[in-house]
Amino acid sequence: MTMNALHHEWLALQAQHERYEGLALAVKLAAFAAVVVVSDNGLALALLALLWLQEAVLKTFQGRLGERLLAIEPAIAAGAEAPAMQLHAAWRATRPGGAALMLQYLKSALRPTVALPYPLLMALALWG
Template identity: 75%
Template sequence: MNALHHEWLALQSQHERYEALALGVKLSGFAAVVLVPDPRVTLPLLALLWLQEGVLKTFQGRLGDRLLAIEPALKSGAADAAAMQLHSDWAARRPRGLGLVAQYLKSALRPTVALPYPLLMAVSLWA
């Protein structure tokens, strides 16, 4: 097994781990609605959890981008493809300041992330 194979296996494992962490954040939001009856506490907490999941999904997306860069090299058998370049590749393209915040917000607004939070916020207000 070459370095790209090892990198792919490690990144795929972490990519799936981020998915589990995101589910944990969603479940924490549900628990907050059930356990905290005051919407003045619950609504800001849900907003914070929503943003936190956006950050997690942004991190997961970076891993996914690298996985998508590795897979063609694995398929073609390119032995000369550079392995272990996740951070240097990302640092070369890393947005700064508002660009980074925009990435987090874009991730937070993806339907698979955003769907439960407005619903939980509405339930919090009606409970």
């Protein structure tokens, strides 16, 4: 029974993990559109900063899903009994406080796959 639940959990989490990747791409496309469409440099920079932060939050959420996937995959591979459907309970048990949570978002924002386009788009907004 537990293995079946773990399989279902893995499938649902994996689908959501991939969905977050698509959402992050949509945020990057919106950032590019902001540079192209918004003529006020200050407003364009503010929108880019907001979108950069939004992508960091999405990637942080995606990372939590990834942590749970990595926790259940060994149990599935070994055929071991493990409690299923524990994403939020596990996160709540280790949830960081305010400053530490903000630090997680900042770390996500500085990951190369997240950060790469934003400084370039900001430079383009300033000099475009």
